[in-house]
Amino acid sequence: MSATILPEKNLHYPVLLNEVINIITPQNGGTFIDCTFGQGGYSKKILEYPNTKVIAIDRDKNSLHLASDLKKKFEDRFSFYNIKFSQIKDLNLKDEIKGIIFDLGYSINQIKDLSTGLSFDSKGELNMKMGLNDFSAKDVINKLDQKELEQIFKYFGEEKNSKLLSKKIVFERQKKNLNTQDLVNIVKRVKKKHHTKTNPATKVFQALRIFVNKEISELQKSLEASANIVSQNGIILTVSFHSLEDKICKFFFNYLSKQDKVSRYLPEKNTTKKSFSLITKKPVTPGTQELKLNPPSRSAKLRAIKKIGTYENNMNVFLKYENLLNIENFSKKL
Numbered sequence: 001m002s003a004t005i006l007p008e009k010n011l012h013y014p015v016l017l018n019e020v021i022n023i024i025t026p027q028n029g030g031t032f033i034d035c036t037f038g039q040g041g042y043s044k045k046i047l048e049y050p051n052t053k054v055i056a057i058d059r060d061k062n063s064l065h066l067a068s069d070l071k072k073k074f075e076d077r078f079s080f081y082n083i084k085f086s087q088i089k090d091l092n093l094k095d096e097i098k099g100i101i102f103d104l105g106y107s108i109n110q111i112k113d114l115s116t117g118l119s120f121d122s123k124g125e126l127n128m129k130m131g132l133n134d135f136s137a138k139d140v141i142n143k144l145d146q147k148e149l150e151q152i153f154k155y156f157g158e159e160k161n162s163k164l165l166s167k168k169i170v171f172e173r174q175k176k177n178l179n180t181q182d183l184v185n186i187v188k189r190v191k192k193k194h195h196t197k198t199n200p201a202t203k204v205f206q207a208l209r210i211f212v213n214k215e216i217s218e219l220q221k222s223l224e225a226s227a228n229i230v231s232q233n234g235i236i237l238t239v240s241f242h243s244l245e246d247k248i249c250k251f252f253f254n255y256l257s258k259q260d261k262v263s264r265y266l267p268e269k270n271t272t273k274k275s276f277s278l279i280t281k282k283p284v285t286p287g288t289q290e291l292k293l294n295p296p297s298r299s300a301k302l303r304a305i306k307k308i309g310t311y312e313n314n315m316n317v318f319l320k321y322e323n324l325l326n327i328e329n330f331s332k333k334l
């Protein structure tokens with residue numbers, strides 16, 4: 001779900017902003033990486049505090065014009081990279097990094113831009129690309145085979161009708177290339193008996209968006225790199241909007257902060273100390289005031305950890321989610 005909403009024109013509400021600021025404490029200065037710049041809600045707030053610097057990242061080139069406005073205002077304290085956050089490890093970082101923040105998902109501007117095809121109202125081709133993508137939802141829906149589509153809907157969307165839906169799509173696409181409205185209508189027909197408050201195509205759209213933007217490997221690679229990059233006492237903070245991304249953040253943060261057993265019978269050098277400590281034992285969620293102001297924030301979950309030791313790179317930690325990466329790899333044939 002989107003992290004921001006514009007109930008009135010030109011109003012922008014970065015989700016859980018006060019909570020983010022309370023945890024990363026820019027009041028004390030320092031350099032922060034905002035991995036999901038979007039409309040710059042977090043970056044701008046951090047820059048309000050003197051002695052701070054922000055290195056911002058966003059894969060969407062539409063963030064560039066806002067970023068260049070900030071650059072004019074905070075020349076030496078702000079930099080922006082139009083890259084994917086999995087490339088965070090390639091940044092040439094000179095300062096110690098006090099905080100790395102991720103506000104995952106997509107922004108309200110991206111939904112409102114009907115050409116992205118993220119909205120159920122999009123009239124054109126299937127798309128769902130956030131930026132710097134290799135393929136679009138059009139390729140996925142029209143080229144992958146039925147079993148592959150079924151797995152994408154089942155595991156990335158937790159869609160109960162994944163088999164029936166994928167069969168129907170494969171049948172319908174023999175007649176014509178399917179566009180966004182064709183897909184919405186197929187899902188509506190398959191699910192006509194189920195009455196839900198949300199659009200029936202919500203889960204299928206979520207699944208396609210995760211697949212098209214390779215959100216699983218993006219998140220895993222960037223979290224892993226962040227654990228290395230962030231300095232002592234620095235913080236990694238995530239705000240997630242669907243259970244799949246929250247599960248991955250929770251699992252990784254628990255892994256990093258798990259206390260290895262320190263035996264009093266072993267010599268000092270054989271004992272291991274944990275590399276991070278959990279700041280949020282339970283996820284922080286929006287309060288009633290924020291929910292009233294910004295209803296889409298209801299699914300937001302904030303988690304954070306603090307570095308207190310050393311970290312050795314270990315992508316194997318994510319083997320638990322190998323099946324999700326195998327599904328992501330269906331894209332190799334596109």
Ligand SMILES: C[S@@+](CC[C@H](N)C(=O)[O-])C[C@H]1O[C@@H](n2cnc3c(N)ncnc32)[C@H](O)[C@@H]1O
Nearest residue numbers: 003014036038039040041058059060084085103
């Ligand atoms: C929810 S919005 C962030 C909103 C921002 N916190 C604000 O206050 O304006 C998420 C942003 O992350 C970007 N994004 C998502 N996945 C990304 C990735 N893998 N690499 C870089 N940017 C990404 C999207 O393009 C979008 O602009």
